[in-house]
Structure formats: structure tokens, C-alpha cells
Amino acid sequence: MRERADRPRHTDHRRSTGRRRTLAALTAALVMTGAAVVTDLAVRPAGAAEAATAAADWPAADGTQPVTATIEVSGSYDGALKRFYGSGDLGDGGQDEGQDPIFKLKDGATLKNVILGSPAADGIHCAGSCTLQNVWWEDVGEDAASFKGTSSSAVYKVTGGGARKASDKVFQFNGAGSLTITGGFQVSDFGKLVRSCGNCSTQYKRTITVSDVDVTAPGKALAGVNTNYGDTATLRSVRIHGDSGKKIKPCVRYTGNDDGDEPTETGSGPDGTYCRYAASDISYG
CATH class of the missing domain: 2.160.20.10 (Single-stranded right-handed beta-helix, Pectin lyase-like)
Structure with a gap:
């Protein structure tokens, strides 16, 4: 089995471009309405969000x-x-x-x-x-x-x-x-x-x-x-x-x-x- 290159997952250029356009449109809309712009909307690779997700809570025992x-x-x-x-x-x-x-x-x-x-x-x-x-x-x-x-x-x-x-x-x-x-x-x-x-x-x-x-x-x-x-x-x-x-x-x-x-x-x-x-x-x- 050939190893795949060591690179971040899901680096599709078109998907990233689409996200940047969505972010720009959202920012413009917020500015026009006078709302505060949230600056922590940086575009992250899909894999990063997946890795950051914490594991679910453990169940409580029923007896x-x-x-x-x-x-x-x-x-x-x-x-x-x-x-x-x-x-x-x-x-x-x-x-x-x-x-x-x-x-x-x-x-x-x-x-x-x-x-x-x-x-x-x-x-x-x-x-x-x-x-x-x-x-x-x-x-x-x-x-x-x-x-x-x-x-x-x-x-x-x-x-x-x-x-x-x-x-x-x-x-x-x-x-x-x-x-x-x-x-x-x-x-x-x-x-x-x-x-x-x-x-x-x-x-x-x-x-x-x-x-x-x-x-x-x-x-x-x-x-x-x-x-x-x-x-x-x-x-x-x-x-x-x-x-x-x-x-x-x-x-x-x-x-x-x-x-x-x-x-x-x-x-x-x-x-x-x-x-x-x-x-x-x-x-x-």
C-alpha cells in the first residue's frame, strides 16, 4: 500500500474559496446593519475542526x-x-x-x-x-x-x-x-x-x-x-x-x-x- 503525502486533509481549493466568499458576504452584511463583526471566523481546514472536537461524556450508571x-x-x-x-x-x-x-x-x-x-x-x-x-x-x-x-x-x-x-x-x-x-x-x-x-x-x-x-x-x-x-x-x-x-x-x-x-x-x-x-x-x- 502506497503512503499518501503528509498533508492536511480536505485541502480542496474550490471549497476554501467558497468559504472565504461566504465569510466576506457575512462580514459585509454585519457591517451594513451596524452589528459587531466576529473576528474569530477564520477559515480552518475541515480536519482541524474534527480533531478539536472533544469526546462525548461518559454515561452515568443506572444501578x-x-x-x-x-x-x-x-x-x-x-x-x-x-x-x-x-x-x-x-x-x-x-x-x-x-x-x-x-x-x-x-x-x-x-x-x-x-x-x-x-x-x-x-x-x-x-x-x-x-x-x-x-x-x-x-x-x-x-x-x-x-x-x-x-x-x-x-x-x-x-x-x-x-x-x-x-x-x-x-x-x-x-x-x-x-x-x-x-x-x-x-x-x-x-x-x-x-x-x-x-x-x-x-x-x-x-x-x-x-x-x-x-x-x-x-x-x-x-x-x-x-x-x-x-x-x-x-x-x-x-x-x-x-x-x-x-x-x-x-x-x-x-x-x-x-x-x-x-x-x-x-x-x-x-x-x-x-x-x-x-x-x-x-x-x-
Whole structure:
């Protein structure tokens, strides 16, 4: 894939000219009527306005429910925006590997309108294809969600919702298949938004798409992929807030392994093969 030039989006000359004519006409009209002229009507590129738009407010919980044992979901589960949090054996709130999740979704299940409070244990596990719709993590535990299907045709979808306070990963992609994060999903105060497992005992090719997402610093990286297993990460319409120094890495490449060792980071940034995006796909504001 050929990278597009690093330039502001939507720079169509005719559109800018039309805006200047509209501004001039409005100013003349205001002067003729004696109204004060607003001087902050400077014409901005469309992408700048998009980047400056703040993420939507988080929802308020409609009740709370402690969870002492993992809730298993098949079919569809609507939490009606209730807050679920770990209690008893699920109430540790630490970062230890191997914790049980609050929710475990069977292949093909959908979880929607759920708020995970603190402690959130190991969040949500998807045993196969799954959809997470309007799910919010107030304080990510070990991971917000882990995707564990073993079929190359497995499809995981995260639509809307958001996650914050993730000291390491938000989404852990251990299984096979494709993961899409979209629909205005929000993430803030995090380590990595999504990481393809770097040292699982069984490895797969994984496909990641991050599109229409709001990211608020601090954070370290959006996507991490293993090039030696053929992983890809495609980024589109990503809006990053509060990161004027551009410290958040959009995509990081690794050499993964299946023996439990720490994977080796080999580079970052768009390369057209594993990290698929251009500068115009990411806006800052």
C-alpha cells in the first residue's frame, strides 16, 4: 500500500474559496446593519475542526451489581447501563495474569450497554466471535477484554463505549481472526489500546482495524502487531487529544514468539504492509 503525502486533509481549493466568499458576504452584511463583526471566523481546514472536537461524556450508571463469579453469555445480553464490578474472588483488582473475567462470551455472543466498574478483574473474555456494543470500562483491571477464538474466520467487534485507566493493555488479542474497534470508541490514560499477543504458546495471524476512535493522552501506543506472524493494523479516522508532542505511537511492530519470552520491538510508524495508515488518517487537537 502506497503512503499518501503528509498533508492536511480536505485541502480542496474550490471549497476554501467558497468559504472565504461566504465569510466576506457575512462580514459585509454585519457591517451594513451596524452589528459587531466576529473576528474569530477564520477559515480552518475541515480536519482541524474534527480533531478539536472533544469526546462525548461518559454515561452515568443506572444501578450497580457486584459479581462474585463470571457471568457467561450466549446470544445477547443487555446490561441496561448497570455498573458491574468484581467481588469476592473477582475483587482483587490487580494485574496478575490468569484472572477470571467478569463476563465470558460464547462464540457469536453480544454484550451491550454495560459499565464495568472497579475492580474489573480480567474484564471480558470472548471465546469466539463476539460483539461488544456500548461497553464502558471505568478502571481497566488486567485487560479490558481478551479475544481468544481459534478460527481464522473469527470476527470481534467493539462498537462505541470506552475504556480508561489501563496501566498496560486495553484489548488483548490472543486468538485468531480479525478485530475491529470503531463507532466513536474512547480510550484515555492507557498503555496500549490493542496488542497482538507477543508470546502466546499458540500464535496466529491477526488482523486489526481501528477506525473512528477518540484517544486522549496519556498513552503509549494504539496497536502492536507481530510482523513474523503476518499481523496487520489499519488505522482510519483516529482523533488524538492532548498529545501535542505526538508521543503516542499509532502502530508498533514486534517479532513475536511462542516460548513466553518478551517479544522484540522492531520499529513503529506506517510501512504500508503491517502498519497501514497515513498521516492524514490521524488528527491531533
